[in-house]
Amino acid sequence: MSFRLKDVRIGVRLTIWFFLIALISSAVIGYIAYTNAKSSLEKQSFEKLTAVREMKATQIEEYFIHINDQIKSFSHNPTIVSATIEFKRAFNELSFDYFGDSLERDRRLEQFYLENFIPALEKNSDVKFTYKDLHPNHISSLILQDLFISSNPHPLGEKDKLDAPDDESSYSSVHSKYHPFVRSFQQKFGYYDIFLVDDRTGNVLYSVFKEVDFGTSLVDGPHKNSGLAKVFKKTRSSGNAEEVVLIDYESYVPSYNAPAAFIASPIYDGIEKVGILIFQMPINKINNIMTSNEKWKDVGLGESGETYIVGSDFLLRNQSRFLIEDSTNYFKMISEIGTPKEIVNQIKSFHSSIGLQEVKTKGTISALKGKTDHKIFKDYRGVEVLSAYKPLNIEGLNWVIMSEIDEAEAFAPVRKLRNYILFIFGGILIFILALSYFVSGRITRPLKHLKGGAKQLAKGNMDAEINVQGKDEIGVLALSFKKMQHSIKKLVSDLQDMNQNLEKKVEERTYEIQLQKEQLEVKNTEIMDSINYAQRLQTAILPSKTLMDLHLPEYFVLFKPKDVVSGDFYWMDFRQDSVIAAAVDCTGHGVPGAMVSVVGANGLKRCVNEFKLSHPADILHNLTDTVIETFETENHEVKDGMDIALIHFHKKSMILEYAGAHNPLWYIRDGELNEIKANKQPIGKFDHRSDFVNHEVQLKEGDCIYIFTDGYADQFGGEKGKKLKSSNFKRLLLEIWQLPMAEQKQKLDMTIENWRGEIEQLDDICVIGIRV
Numbered sequence: 001m002s003f004r005l006k007d008v009r010i011g012v013r014l015t016i017w018f019f020l021i022a023l024i025s026s027a028v029i030g031y032i033a034y035t036n037a038k039s040s041l042e043k044q045s046f047e048k049l050t051a052v053r054e055m056k057a058t059q060i061e062e063y064f065i066h067i068n069d070q071i072k073s074f075s076h077n078p079t080i081v082s083a084t085i086e087f088k089r090a091f092n093e094l095s096f097d098y099f100g101d102s103l104e105r106d107r108r109l110e111q112f113y114l115e116n117f118i119p120a121l122e123k124n125s126d127v128k129f130t131y132k133d134l135h136p137n138h139i140s141s142l143i144l145q146d147l148f149i150s151s152n153p154h155p156l157g158e159k160d161k162l163d164a165p166d167d168e169s170s171y172s173s174v175h176s177k178y179h180p181f182v183r184s185f186q187q188k189f190g191y192y193d194i195f196l197v198d199d200r201t202g203n204v205l206y207s208v209f210k211e212v213d214f215g216t217s218l219v220d221g222p223h224k225n226s227g228l229a230k231v232f233k234k235t236r237s238s239g240n241a242e243e244v245v246l247i248d249y250e251s252y253v254p255s256y257n258a259p260a261a262f263i264a265s266p267i268y269d270g271i272e273k274v275g276i277l278i279f280q281m282p283i284n285k286i287n288n289i290m291t292s293n294e295k296w297k298d299v300g301l302g303e304s305g306e307t308y309i310v311g312s313d314f315l316l317r318n319q320s321r322f323l324i325e326d327s328t329n330y331f332k333m334i335s336e337i338g339t340p341k342e343i344v345n346q347i348k349s350f351h352s353s354i355g356l357q358e359v360k361t362k363g364t365i366s367a368l369k370g371k372t373d374h375k376i377f378k379d380y381r382g383v384e385v386l387s388a389y390k391p392l393n394i395e396g397l398n399w400v401i402m403s404e405i406d407e408a409e410a411f412a413p414v415r416k417l418r419n420y421i422l423f424i425f426g427g428i429l430i431f432i433l434a435l436s437y438f439v440s441g442r443i444t445r446p447l448k449h450l451k452g453g454a455k456q457l458a459k460g461n462m463d464a465e466i467n468v469q470g471k472d473e474i475g476v477l478a479l480s481f482k483k484m485q486h487s488i489k490k491l492v493s494d495l496q497d498m499n500q501n502l503e504k505k506v507e508e509r510t511y512e513i514q515l516q517k518e519q520l521e522v523k524n525t526e527i528m529d530s531i532n533y534a535q536r537l538q539t540a541i542l543p544s545k546t547l548m549d550l551h552l553p554e555y556f557v558l559f560k561p562k563d564v565v566s567g568d569f570y571w572m573d574f575r576q577d578s579v580i581a582a583a584v585d586c587t588g589h590g591v592p593g594a595m596v597s598v599v600g601a602n603g604l605k606r607c608v609n610e611f612k613l614s615h616p617a618d619i620l621h622n623l624t625d626t627v628i629e630t631f632e633t634e635n636h637e638v639k640d641g642m643d644i645a646l647i648h649f650h651k652k653s654m655i656l657e658y659a660g661a662h663n664p665l666w667y668i669r670d671g672e673l674n675e676i677k678a679n680k681q682p683i684g685k686f687d688h689r690s691d692f693v694n695h696e697v698q699l700k701e702g703d704c705i706y707i708f709t710d711g712y713a714d715q716f717g718g719e720k721g722k723k724l725k726s727s728n729f730k731r732l733l734l735e736i737w738q739l740p741m742a743e744q745k746q747k748l749d750m751t752i753e754n755w756r757g758e759i760e761q762l763d764d765i766c767v768i769g770i771r772v
Helices: 010-075 078-097 102-122 139-150 170-189 227-236 283-294 321-325 327-336 341-350 362-368 412-440 445-458 473-541 545-551 590-610 616-631 725-736 741-756
Strands: 193-197 204-207 245-252 258-269 272-280 306-310 373-378 384-391 400-406 555-560 568-574 578-586 642-650 655-661 665-669 672-676 695-698 704-708 765-771
Touching: 010 258, 010 272, 010 283, 010 306, 010 373, 010 384, 010 400, 010 412, 078 139, 078 170, 078 193, 078 204, 078 258, 078 272, 078 741, 102 139, 139 170, 170 193, 170 204, 227 245, 227 258, 227 272, 283 306, 283 321, 306 321, 306 362, 321 327, 327 341, 362 373, 362 384, 362 400, 473 590, 545 568, 555 568, 555 741, 568 590, 568 765, 578 590, 578 704, 578 765, 590 616, 590 642, 616 642, 616 655, 642 704, 655 665, 665 725, 672 725, 725 741, 741 765
Parallel strands: none
Antiparallel strands: 193 204, 193 272, 245 258, 258 272, 306 400, 373 384, 384 400, 555 765, 568 578, 578 642, 642 655, 655 695, 665 672, 665 704, 704 765
């Protein structure tokens, strides 16, 4: 006997139909709401990941540009050039200078390798090492490693604290001279180590950290196949003084098998290559950028989001967030997906995933082929993630950047919405079922009139006509059907309107933001073009280095603008037997100061060349008139002007003439600093103006003259963030005045940079020094 619904009692049938109507309506509405919400959230999540990816990519690319520029600059540093030459000489003479017991030396060195270095190395490696595998094979290498490593009283990891051992070798003397300078640079900029290498022999002449690569040959020594040797050999084969070579991370035995990357640049003395400068790259800097200093939530990556870099070998180049935050679960997950046990042990030993964790996913494979995209796939833990990826633009490296968040976290709000819909859906179904069962008991035969309308509603036709006849139970039931029909239609309509309004608003806001962005980019480009043009104009008014070198045998100019263009400038006029020079501080800095500097430079030129003035006081008096005339208008009085120290040095008579507006003249003779004070009035509008005083000084051979603006002494810095002050400036000059002028400039520059530290430069700086 077959079952037919039409054979069932009408009350049961109505109950079934009511239930189906509620089920279909709720399911359709819930599905529409769920899919729209999921689509919008997915789009929003990918946009956020893309924004984070672009931000981190820019930071990493700019960081490598900075390192590139830094190593080129440091390899050209005169101190580094001198250090390389002197270390080469001392290294080659070491076997003649050293008088220690060679047997005792070799015993100490072997003991260090066997008891200290090799046990620490084998903790991070499955390979067993012997002293024969690692010890240096040149007499100079053995001596250096004994003096600076095995006989070094400082423990492992602190060997760099030894400035010079207690021997009388010329190498130790050279080391004590240059080691503090290079070590200071290494510590300031966070490099793991810095090396100076002989470009011919490959001997590691010097390193800051004194690991077991120190003193060895990168040509035939124990580390000839290491990353350090690779970067040396590539750099040595180049004939370009500006060449920079970068070697990607790989395990490095002297650093206890930790991953290490190297960047190198040649060192030239004139046109002669004298060595190779190599930096061992810092891991922490890259790691801090990519992990946002372990503050992932602050950049919008929630509980599971992270950004990371993958190399061409599919290995991580920065720490995994999950290793840092939940190492127990991290090791469990990577073990479950088949990561080799020796790799897991190495990650545990180093507590680092850098250069060890393989990330071979759909995203990394695609990005290493040069593609930029965003997709959903499993990450290196086997977890589904939303990922935005792209290749990085770093010369010499094939790296890609990934920005990811767990799919579970990204879609958590949608799951919450789904659960809420299911809860409401279940409640509605229960309510309808109970109501229909109650009403069906009171339904009689007139319900047949509702049969047609009920079928239409069951088919999803919300416009089906429901006839309401009478006010009895059937009429009420018909009316209830009609109200339910209207409510459902209104709900669907409201949801559609709401969705359309939201989409429209999103489109309008997106267009407005894009338009504002484009306008800001245009304005920014115009402003920077104007500033760069102003810089070229200002540079044109400064005296050329060729003329200064011709007329001033020994001098320096330390010129450090605060901004792209400067309110300070220096000016010189050269004659057959004399030189007129000025250090000038104009009102303001940046573009306004630069505009005033052009007026000042032209005014000085007119005073000397057009008005034929030679005494500094006369020049300043005439310059004041020129500045007042230039800036004063009929309706507005401008008090812009400048402070100045102006000298006229007569070479034959050794007489120095000076006049100043606020800025004094200092000269040092026989270790004593003498000061000639300036008039307490500016160049420009001043209520109590008086004549400038013309001073004359009879100089002696060897005297040092200094003129300057106030930017150096007024710079804030030091431990307490206070001004440097003139007293400290004088004390510094008295310490360095006997040095060559080029070294004086270097000392002044290094001192002011160390003084200000992280504090920004507050004013333009100009210091001129001349030795007669």
